[in-house]
Amino acid sequence: MADIEEKTDRYEDLLAEALSAATVAPPAGTPMADAAAECEEMARSYLDDGRHFRSEGDLVNALASFSYGHAWLDAGARIGLFDVPTDGHLFTV
Template identity: 85%
Template sequence: MAAELEEKTDRYETLLAEALEEATVAPPAGTPMAEAATECREMAASYLEDGRHFRSADDPVNALAAFSYGHAWLDAGARIGLFDVPTEGHLFTV
């Protein structure tokens, strides 16, 4: 079970890191929607940092949760049009 948790945590960390690289703010700069997109990206990046902190503290359960929450911020933002994201592949569910 520990190996399974480690593999899943690795996968979700990679997923979030790659999704952060691919998601770009869609609304025009200076608009409230662009501000919302920026805040969602910041939340996702913070969860990536948190997950890495938990992982370094040998807490894979909270690391996995943080990586999952971070990706959820990006995926939800992509679904409502805050981000331009790839429509093919495994990074987003749009």
């Protein structure tokens, strides 16, 4: 079983890599593009929050933040808000 420090590292890397790989799919200026931007902002905010919690030594909340951030991206990808790689480990699409 992975310890919390290793798991937190893994989830932080996963979220950061997923943010880099996801691109907004709907055309700019549409309500769906606005929704994608909001999902991306939430994911970035959770990445920032997780890094803050980690710097404070709070690995439980850091891991939760990284997990929630990735969930925002993954859900957005599943409903077509993001173009994402379909192979590999970043998304469940």
